[in-house]
Amino acid sequence: AQSVTQLDSQVPVFEEAPVELRCNYSSSVSVYLFWYVQYPNQGLQLLLKYLSGSTLVESINGFEAEFNKSQTSFHLRKPSVHISDTAEYFCAASGGTSYGKLTFGQGTILTVHP
Amino acid sequence: GAGVSQSPSNKVTEKGKDVELRCDPISGHTALYWYRQRLGQGLEFLIYFQGNSAPDKSGLPSDRFSAERTGESVSTLTIQRTQQEDSAVYLCASSLGTREQFFGPGTRLTVL
Numbered sequence: 001a002q003s004v005t006q007l008d009s010q011v012p013v014f015e016e017a018p019v020e021l022r023c024n025y026s027s028s029v030s031v032y033l034f035w036y037v038q039y040p041n042q043g044l045q046l047l048l049k050y051l052s053g054s055t056l057v058e059s060i061n062g063f064e065a066e067f068n069k070s071q072t073s074f075h076l077r078k079p080s081v082h083i084s085d086t087a088e089y090f091c092a093a094s095g096g097t098s099y100g101k102l103t104f105g106q107g108t109i110l111t112v113h114p
Numbered sequence: 115g116a117g118v119s120q121s122p123s124n125k126v127t128e129k130g131k132d133v134e135l136r137c138d139p140i141s142g143h144t145a146l147y148w149y150r151q152r153l154g155q156g157l158e159f160l161i162y163f164q165g166n167s168a169p170d171k172s173g174l175p176s177d178r179f180s181a182e183r184t185g186e187s188v189s190t191l192t193i194q195r196t197q198q199e200d201s202a203v204y205l206c207a208s209s210l211g212t213r214e215q216f217f218g219p220g221t222r223l224t225v226l
Contacts, residue, residue: 046214100162
């Protein structure tokens with residue numbers, strides 16, 4: 001069965017610092033990868049996705065993630081965070097034997113301090 | 115266009131009662147999913163409908179849980195004889211095919 005592991009449950013950082021939220025997945029076949037964000041008291045929103053093609057994907061608000069097949073990773077990065085980036089971030093995967101449904105990681109709470 | 119909608123937004127019930135949660139997917143989306151998010155935990159897959167195919171029920175935690183979908187429209191998740199451990203946010207998502215899923219705002223279920 002597919003699994004997704006987010007290595008950090010909480011990541012505190014200061015404003016304008018870089019951040020990396022780590023995600024590893026387990027799958028031996030084709031996989032689609034996603035990062036979702038959940039702001040306080042809001043629903044899940046898709047942040048970015050990897051379906052095929054370029055291994056580096058970007059979001060409109062400065063986040064990027066790189067699909068690394070050899071390391072089965074899809075880490076999320078941002079070179080300079082803002083207070084407004086404070087949220088919970090979920091890595092998810094679909095494909096392989098769980099085609100269609102998403103398998104989520106446990107989530108990483110990013111807290112940006114002034 | 116309209117996104118995924120869910121009702122009610124909040125539901126408080128007593129242990130042992132049955133509850134029904136509703137999801138209206140994005141028009142034209144062939145796939146519909148139900149997930150559960152318990153406090154402090156990630157999202158758990160519950161059930162998946164794709165067109166007219168038999169639903170994937172592999173994530174339903176017990177036979178107290180069931181779901182129906184009428185064609186490619188509304189879905190209802192039913193929990194019978196609710197237990198306190200059923201307290202969670204129940205999220206519905208829809209997609210065109212099997213790629214990007216769009217999530218609704220969720221129904222927060224509290225079982226007293």
